[in-house]
Amino acid sequence: MARTSERNDLIRPLHIVALLTLTALLTQGFQCASPELSIAKKAYNQKEYAKAKASVEKVLATEPNNCEALILMGDVNAGLNDTRSMVEAYQVAMKCPALTKDQQNYLSRQLYVAWVSQYNAGISKYNDYVATRSVTDLNAAATYFKEATTIKPEFSEAFVLLGQVHINQGDTTSALDAFRNWWERERPGYEILSQKSLYIGQTRGGAMRVLGTPMQTRIDSSVDGRTTFYKDKFDVGGRDVYVFSVQEGPDDAAVEGWTYNPAQTLIEDERWRTHIVSMLGLKELAFVTYKRGNIAESFDWSTIITTLKPNDPDFMIFRIQLLQELGKGEEALADMRGLVDKSPGNVAYRLPYALLLARTDKQREAIEQFKAVLELNATNETALYNLGAEYKNAASVKQLAELDKKDQNKKYKIDQSYLDDLSMSAQYFERLRKTVKYRDDLVVMEQLANVYEVRQDATKLKSIMQELEALEDQYRTSKEYYRIMAGLYGRSKMLDKMQEALAKGESLK
Numbered sequence: 001m002a003r004t005s006e007r008n009d010l011i012r013p014l015h016i017v018a019l020l021t022l023t024a025l026l027t028q029g030f031q032c033a034s035p036e037l038s039i040a041k042k043a044y045n046q047k048e049y050a051k052a053k054a055s056v057e058k059v060l061a062t063e064p065n066n067c068e069a070l071i072l073m074g075d076v077n078a079g080l081n082d083t084r085s086m087v088e089a090y091q092v093a094m095k096c097p098a099l100t101k102d103q104q105n106y107l108s109r110q111l112y113v114a115w116v117s118q119y120n121a122g123i124s125k126y127n128d129y130v131a132t133r134s135v136t137d138l139n140a141a142a143t144y145f146k147e148a149t150t151i152k153p154e155f156s157e158a159f160v161l162l163g164q165v166h167i168n169q170g171d172t173t174s175a176l177d178a179f180r181n182w183w184e185r186e187r188p189g190y191e192i193l194s195q196k197s198l199y200i201g202q203t204r205g206g207a208m209r210v211l212g213t214p215m216q217t218r219i220d221s222s223v224d225g226r227t228t229f230y231k232d233k234f235d236v237g238g239r240d241v242y243v244f245s246v247q248e249g250p251d252d253a254a255v256e257g258w259t260y261n262p263a264q265t266l267i268e269d270e271r272w273r274t275h276i277v278s279m280l281g282l283k284e285l286a287f288v289t290y291k292r293g294n295i296a297e298s299f300d301w302s303t304i305i306t307t308l309k310p311n312d313p314d315f316m317i318f319r320i321q322l323l324q325e326l327g328k329g330e331e332a333l334a335d336m337r338g339l340v341d342k343s344p345g346n347v348a349y350r351l352p353y354a355l356l357l358a359r360t361d362k363q364r365e366a367i368e369q370f371k372a373v374l375e376l377n378a379t380n381e382t383a384l385y386n387l388g389a390e391y392k393n394a395a396s397v398k399q400l401a402e403l404d405k406k407d408q409n410k411k412y413k414i415d416q417s418y419l420d421d422l423s424m425s426a427q428y429f430e431r432l433r434k435t436v437k438y439r440d441d442l443v444v445m446e447q448l449a450n451v452y453e454v455r456q457d458a459t460k461l462k463s464i465m466q467e468l469e470a471l472e473d474q475y476r477t478s479k480e481y482y483r484i485m486a487g488l489y490g491r492s493k494m495l496d497k498m499q500e501a502l503a504k505g506e507s508l509k
Helices: 004-011 017-022 035-045 049-062 067-079 083-094 101-132 135-151 157-169 172-195 204-211 280-291 295-308 313-325 329-342 347-359 363-376 381-408 418-433 442-455 458-470 479-491 495-506
Strands: 216-221 227-236 239-248 254-260
Touching: 035 049, 035 067, 049 067, 067 083, 067 101, 083 101, 083 135, 101 135, 101 157, 135 157, 157 172, 157 280, 172 239, 172 254, 172 280, 172 295, 204 227, 204 239, 204 254, 280 295, 280 313, 295 313, 313 329, 313 347, 329 347, 347 363, 347 381, 363 381, 381 418, 381 442, 418 442, 442 458, 442 479, 458 479, 479 495
Parallel strands: none
Antiparallel strands: 216 227, 227 239, 239 254
């Protein structure tokens, strides 16, 4: 672990030397400056920052609402490379009662430069952490992102990245706080625009159909000319809304984000700043609350996600799991069926759909879906295992029903068609055993042995029992192995071997 002094050096916020180039406005257009303020400005222009600060402090001691002095205090702190004090001074100046529009724009621009510096430094340190797994880099990233959230709290991006850093730190409480702070800034736009049926991934043309004709549009292109960026300004209920879309190739541009009702203190370029609505924060809110056992809250977040980005099918799998746990199986099936219908050749959707059918006791439908998966991917291990299991379960249900009929009527002749299901079960389990992963799998081998017992296939039963015996060295420390062997020996009337297997199993902890 790095020494404490080294760590402090790493996480100290970057010096914002770029701010010194933006102070020309300060020395122009102000009148009736006090003598002490004139001294401060002269010292500042001569880069005598300590002297300038002392003079500004004297001014503010008697004139705490002197906007010019408040701004100069921020500039002086920038010259002293004291980023935090610079930001604090600018933020105080922003609240000055007599602040002019030009002064407000200047302050917003200076704070934006500071925000960019902290935000980019946080990204750089987080990327270093990804490469090195260094806790020092991770903690530094947290420091930078936290600073960014205090500089420009109206910009939400730093909150969501701070939350992600906290996740990696193992601090889920702080992560939830950061993600919720992020969502509080995004929520007003989401609530209004979702009512207008605007969503992430929608075409730009579709956005215009629901929001109307843009009041203004800006268009940019990537350096290679392959990507076009559209920024459209709309009036929605008397509020400014900036919608950002990206076009790659011949298809219509797709909406990636928006800024709803930006703060009046922002300069024009800040209002037009591209803002991507990240799904990361919402997904982490759903995942973390789920892990904490708050399934209903997790489901609420998942509903927002699927409204905000309905074309995010990968997340739908998690939402379907939530529906099941909340006892909404039919709704889950309907959602999953919709995904399969949209992408019938996508195994990633069809396989969970088949599993869901199996869990909701729709056995025959599940079997058909597992078979469809194998048509798309003949070696899919999950489909092979579940087909073996479903056919075996179907056989068991039929067999029990036939035995019940026999109990009620001793002359009843049992329908042994369940043996056909067992034959199918064996075929899929045998196919599964051809894969390296399941060749010597105890569960699969036990299932096969049981199938051969019921089918009274002595040759195949003997063969698989011999294979299991040959695996004893591999499973010598497994109580489960000896339980399986004791059962097989007992049902085969091999009592000595049964007793030996039971004794070996009982000797294990």
